[in-house]
Amino acid sequence: MPLPCPPNADASAAHREAPGRDRAAEISSAGYGDSARLGYQKAVAVQLLKGVFERGDTSVVDRFVRPDYIQHNPLAPDGAEALKYFGAFQRQQYPDLRYDIKRVISEGDLVLVHSNIVLTPGTRGVAAFDIFRFQGGKIAEHWDVLQAVPATTANGNDMFSTVSRPRTEAPGRAWLTAYNKRLVTSFVDRLLMNKDLSAVESYVGPEYDQHNPNIPDGVAGVKAGLGAYFAQFPQLRVTPKRIIAEGDLVAVHSHYVETPGERGRAVIDLFRVRDGKIVEHWDAVQDVPESAANDNTMF
Secondary structure: OOOOOOOOOOHHHOOOOOOOHHHHHHHHOOOOHHHHHHHHHHHHHHHHHHHHHHHOOOHHHHHHEEEEEEEOOOOOOOOHHHHHHHHHHHHHHOOOOEEEEEEEEEEOOEEEEEEEEEOOOOOOOEEEEEEEEEEOOEEEEEEEEEEEOOOOOOOOOOOOOOOOOOOOOOOOOHHHHHHHHHHHHHHHHHHHHOOOOHHHHHHEEEEEEEOOOOOOOHHHHHHHHHHHHHHHOOOOEEEEEEEEEEOOEEEEEEEEEOOOOOOOEEEEEEEEEEOOEEEEEEEEEEEOOOOOOOOOOOO
């Protein structure tokens, strides 16, 4: 959920060992169950990010990325070879870069990774969401949203920690995934697509913890913050593109256009659900650039 914020000065610069190539084919071809497949996808996504951007190990691209890899990061061209070059370029510019991964969820063929990318030690870095689509056990497509971490926030929370209980970054019980996904989908439809502020009272818990740096904590904070945002941009149009859920975590990747004719913003909202109420929210917001190194858009 964005509010007006300064351009992401650092965001454009940003971007463990898992089973090998044969293991991808084994798990994706059945026999290990959905939980094992999702776990495999999450492990591969983490290894790719850590390997390419933190260790400079481009061999993980050969192992886990399809040659016809589709890229939506506006700074990078399509293809596995282009990903290798992009990673090497980032390592050259930022040899001490750290990809501090906070939480990872997977549903179907999609994986979402929420991270703090620290380009240079001692700096606040970038809040990043990466989404990967798998095909045949390998990564076939990638989207991301990057936002520079500000010095202060309106709520006193950073953009990454877990404040609600239980204080764990791991997703909750899998059997709640479908219910929580439906709940968040309905919430987004009412609040963001239809600008109905009463959805906050219907869906949000009284101890709502906010990590958007521009919005205060709690129900009152989100109502006041979004109420002002809707008033400032009465023609706001929010178009969800994909929703990924696992356990108590639900992520929504959307295109926000505040004024007709503008390119708009790419936004990923991540919600935590407990006992049928939304209790915590993280996000990242990135302006859609005028031009890109690929023709795929950010969505």
